[in-house]
Amino acid sequence: MQEFEYVAPNNLEDAIKLMAEKGPKAKILAGGTDVLVQMRGGRFQIDRLVNVNNIPELNQFSCSEADGLTLGAAVPCCEIYEDQTIQKLYPGLVDSASLIGGIQIQGRATVGGNLCNAAPSGDNIPSLIVQEAVAIVAGPNGRRNIPVEEFCSGPGRNVLQDGEILVAIHIPAPKANYGAHFLRFIPRNEMDIAVANSAASVLLDDSKQHIVSGRIAIGSVGPTVIFAKDASALLAGKEANEATIEEVAEATKKAASPINDMRGTIDQRIHLVGVLTKRALRTAISRAREG
Amino acid sequence: MTITSDKDTATSGKYKVLGTRPIRQDGIEKVTGAARYGADITLPGTLHGKILRSPHAHARIRSIDTSKAEALPGVMAVATSKDLPIIQDRELNLAGGPRLFAENDLADKKVLYKGHAVAAVAATSPHIAEEALDLIAVDYEVLPTVLGWREAMKDGATLLHDNLTEKFSEARGAAGEDTGTKSNISSHLQLKMGDVEQGFKEADSVLEREYNTQTVHQGYIEPFACTAQWIPEGRLTIWTSTQGIFGVRGNVAAILDIPESMVKIVPMEIGGGFGGKGTGYLEPVAAILSKKSGHPIKMVMSRKEVFEGTGPSSGTSITVKIGAKKDGTITAAKFNMIYEAGAYPGSPMVGGVTSAVSAYKIDNILIDGYDVVCNKPKTAAYRAPGHPQSAFAAESAIDELADMLGMDPMDLRLKNVAMEGDRAVTGVPHAHVGLKEVMEVMKAHPHYTAPLGGPNRGRGVAIGYRLNGGGSGSSATINVIANGTVSLTTGSIDLSGTRVAIAMQVAEALGLSAEDVTPQVVDTDSVGWTGGSGGSRITFDTGRAAIAASQLVIDQMGARAARLWEVQPEDVEFTDGTFICTKNTNDQFSFKELAGKLMTTGGPVTCSAMDSQGGVGGALAGNIFDVEVDPETGKVDILRSTVFLDIGQAAHPAYVEGQMQGGTLQGIGWALNEEYFFTDEGVMTNSSLLDYRMPTSLDLPMIDTVIIEYPNPRHPYGLRGAGEHPIIAPLPAMANAVGRAIGSRMLTLPITPGSIIEAIKERDAKK
Amino acid sequence: MADKIHVNTTINDTEVDFLCESRQSLLEVLRDVLGMTGTKEGCNDGNCGACTVYFDGRIVDSCCVLGVEAQGSTILTIEGVASPDGLHPLQQAFLEEAALQCGICTPGFIVAAKSLLEREPDADEARIRHWLAGNLCRCTGYDKIIRAVLKAGEVMNQGGDARKATTAAGAGATDQRDVYND
Secondary structure, three states: OOEEEOOOOOOOOHHHHHHHHHHHEEEOOOOOHHHHHHHHHHOOOOOOOEEEOOOOOHHHHEEOOOOOOEEEEOOEEHHHHHHHHHHOOOHHHHHHHHOOOOOHHHOOOHOOOOOOHHOOOOOOOHHHOOOOOOEEEEEEEEEEEEEEEHHHHEEEOOOOOOOOOEEEEEEEOOOOOOOEEEEOOOOOOOOOOOOOOEEEEEEEEOOOOOEEEEEEEEEEEOOOOOOHHHHHHHHHEEOOOOOHHHHHHHHHHHHOOOEEEEEEOHHHHHHHHHHHHHHHHHHHHHHHOOO | OOEEEEOOOOOOOOOOOOOOOOOOOOHHHHHOOOOOHHHHOOOOOOOEEEEEEOOOOOEEEEEEOOHHHOOOOOOOEEEHHHOOHHHHHHOOOOOHHHHHHHHHHHHOOOOOOOOOOOEEEEOOOOOHHHHHOOEEEEEEEEEOOOOHHHHHHOOOOOOOOOOOOOEEEEOHHHEEEEEEEOOEEEEEEEEEOOOOOHHHOOOEEEEEEEEEEEEEEOOOOOEEEHHHHOOOOOOOEEEEEEEEEEEHHHHHHHOOOHHHHHHEEEEEEEEOOOOOOHOOHHHHHHHEEEEEEEEEEEEEHHHHHEEEHHEEEEEEEEEEOOOOOOOOHHHHHEEEEEEEEEEOOOOHHHHHHHOOOOEOOOOOOOEEEEEEOOOOOOOOOOOEEEEEEEEHHHHHHHHHHHHHOOOHHHHHHHHHOOOOOOOOOOEEOOOOOOOOHHHHHHHHOOOHHHHOOOOOOOEEEEEEEEEEEOOOOOOEEEEEOOOEEEEEEOOOOOOHHHHHHHHHHHHHOOOOOOEEEEEEOOOOOOOOOOOOOOOOHHHHHOOOOOHHHHHHHHHHHHHHHHHHHHOOHHHEEOOEEEEEEOOOOOOOOHHHHHHHHOOOOOOOOOOEEEOOOOOOOOEEEEEEEEEEEEEOOEEEEEEHHHHHHOOOOOOOOOHHHHHHHHHHHHHHHHHHHOOOOOOOOOOOOOOOOOOOOOOHHHHHOOEEEEEEEEEOOOOOOOOOOOHHHOOOHHHHHHHHHHHHHHHOOOOOOOOHHHHHHHHHHHHHHHH | OOOOOEEEEOOOOOOEEEEEEEOOOOHHHHHHHHOOOOOOOOOOOOOOOOOEEEEOOOEEEEEHHHHHHOOOEEEOOOOHHOOOOOOHHHHHHHHHHOOOOOOOOOHHHHHHHHHHHHHHOOOOHHHHHHHHOOOOOOOOOOHHHHHHHHHHHHHHOOOOEEEOOOOHHHHHHOOOOOEOOO
């Protein structure tokens, strides 16, 4: 690996300064499971690595029925899925946080890092999108909020400007009759990058028979995770039944624009988007009915 | 013959020690992290070596400029093929040997695969060594990539080697005649018996299929690692993770043009080999860097280098035509087998040809096998080399043939099973091997007839046969210790528990308990010449050597007892661990008692022996898998797995079970998940354990084992080899299981979810 | 030459300090700087688990942690699993169940399994398989590893502590075999 300067600031302002000074020649170290592997693989050359694990705002989370979830960007996945309140209120997020790469990876990997890494296959990204998550960003020019579906701009690229740091992710308080689910398809049973993944959320009416609104997001089938807007819009007003699931899953396939690569073919991926979206919707609906 | 499927029992019960389950003597070091593997030593002053590898799959090397790398602070030496004496002295001999190995270790005129080593540096840290690699300028003339056998065998294909001409032979092991044809086919072996065309005429059902398998890697978790220290004007010592220390010594000496007596190879513990570490890559390079720098050199491969720079097993294309009468008698079998050798000749094609249907008595057989070079890494052995690929084809075809005939798959196999004296296609008659017995045990096993219990489920069965010679030579030395224990030194690298299995044979011979034998695997200075660990021969060959040494110990100690009892040596018997005077049976010494008297009766007892007779013999293994396929995603869930093996006599049953379960796991990975992905330019795109997908603990259930003991008459205790057989049958057994689950045969490996979805689509389209 | 950073940390209950470059992983530091070679490198990119250690109470792949991050942290490696009184029940169970063949993955498995059994000593087969999915083994097929972890869990559940390895020649269990004549 190349040489680099290592710094570990204990407050956000210093971190922003340290990042801004070096622009694209600085990177954040949170869990390290992406950035260290990429540096070793020569994917980029940097001058400075900024460890954010000592910055309080990035390393804590608060979760309540009233205020929703504000998740520090550097909180590791294991803390997310072990927390009982998050388990109860955000099972869709627990789905994705608990799937990534094995217990050892989950002891370090972060949802914030997964989002900033902006891989088309990033497992947490679809589940964040369907839960209307917002990225809270701080930089030299102050703070801004970015809806997660607008955060990734290309494979491995995000919209952060020089010096900007993802501080936290906010997911709104879950409403009644709401449910979300994420799942992915991999060739083994763990440790793989998704061939395709899908997340769905639905909000049902009080009768629990009709969908008020919903969101679908799919991954590994385009240059970024795709928020399937048209398919999502189709959910509004429909009956929460198999026919709707079938129709919306079919529509979701149209939003996919995958490539052929060693992990999957175009045909296989589009097919899987249909299958996974159906399954995600079914579970989202049953969670909405329970909750 | 005995069968055991209960984990906590002794097997045949014939022996006191063999068949029991003592804790292995090297176990405590391994569970505490104290055991030292290839990368676990660092001598004072060690420098770190790294290798520059070709980015091109096929290119001529015009020039290499290392000057900038040499100037980097921290770099202490660089090396290229110019530094390997054998390359300067001799022309490349594609038939094999140290000159060929040297060319693979540091390319001289041509690179033949992406990852082919071209230069090396030694520096004060591995990071600096890596930086130095970027400063080496290699001028390549890039040539067209000949990626696989299809491109290699086309008319007008680019030739990898200007002087490679096709050899044709009609007998295994024969040099064959040189056809003079220049091509990428290095050899064509044709074995036949009877008249296949006549045989097909007699058949009521004939099946023709083409099977294709992918390039796979052995997947040992420990990358290659060694440390070389070449004392100026003195000896060269290399600590290394290898399957054969004497092979490395001979190879290194030849490549460096120094006497073998000036080379010492010290085996470290090995973190997996499976045949792949029977070839070395780093030792001569580390040695040269040590000579040039005056320091010890440590070289450890990265995982990427393991994939791109060491030998995988062959991808293959095998067509089968097989015919049988209504009653199931197979009347003819014809195969065309193409094996990819990679950059240089030497695929395991011969293994595939000789094993494909050798468990069966078939009167009319014609098998053509081709060894084809292409721009992939030079293949290396992988556990029963060549056998899994040909078994995938043969056993899938036989399974489908059973369906065509309306016969039970095991009944079809039993109908045609070879018996003692029947000849295989090699012309060699079968010895006393329990082929029929193993098949009967499989058929009678509860797994074979248990209800499948659901839709989208299938059960697959297959057998795998391997015949080994062994006999490449093993040495053993036993020293008696005054407290009644013995030390056992061998040169047989312990891949998997052979150390304890050999120690148990000594314990059995000497009437001791397993923990009274302390085995060590030692360096090339400290034990007699010993062939490499592989070919399922170690427990057999080295066991026989150790048993012979044990007999010498008994003889010598008997003579001491005779001296004490004032009788002749022939008046002393050794039974059940006790020396008894036949002239007066009240005079007895236990081994322990007599051991305590050796120093006062003439001195220590130390005995060495060698065995090279061979005869490890053939053995049959088999697998049954139950799978469930998700028809929407193509995902395969393995519900149940049983593996069978005839081991002759289990030395340590737990380690025999371990071989069976491990081979099954590798076979599952080969069947379902693993493959090398290449770009058209021959660049591997998945050279990491993320995308080269080896099964995890979550990917399969418990693997039930059935040990069958049909003793091998060539071993004093009846042992056969176990190391390789278990990897053969899982490939066809899994293909048969999936094929039956979805009602469509899978002819290409790996059987991926995507290929299953395609097969389901095609199946539905036909309806 | 790269500047080195001075790090103070606790490894296996012992205060340790070392110098390392920022680019050296914790795995490199353990093996190459501190000479603790029990933790193994299999892939260097978080895909095999051979380098598993405890880092502040959680198992991590030490190849994906920087050495400098150890500052102020608590680390446990395979060398710290046994105690002066003897082997940990997991180590004992691995030996008794023959849950290792070449042994290179064994340190990673033992450290990973230890962290599971400390939280859930009655973890069942499915849970154990899930927890250990990040540890690759190529020799055993995982069967005996799972059995060893189950066995160790029983011992730990009953409050068993460090034990000495004893050879268990012959097991002494009942023979249940079918004998066929040759």
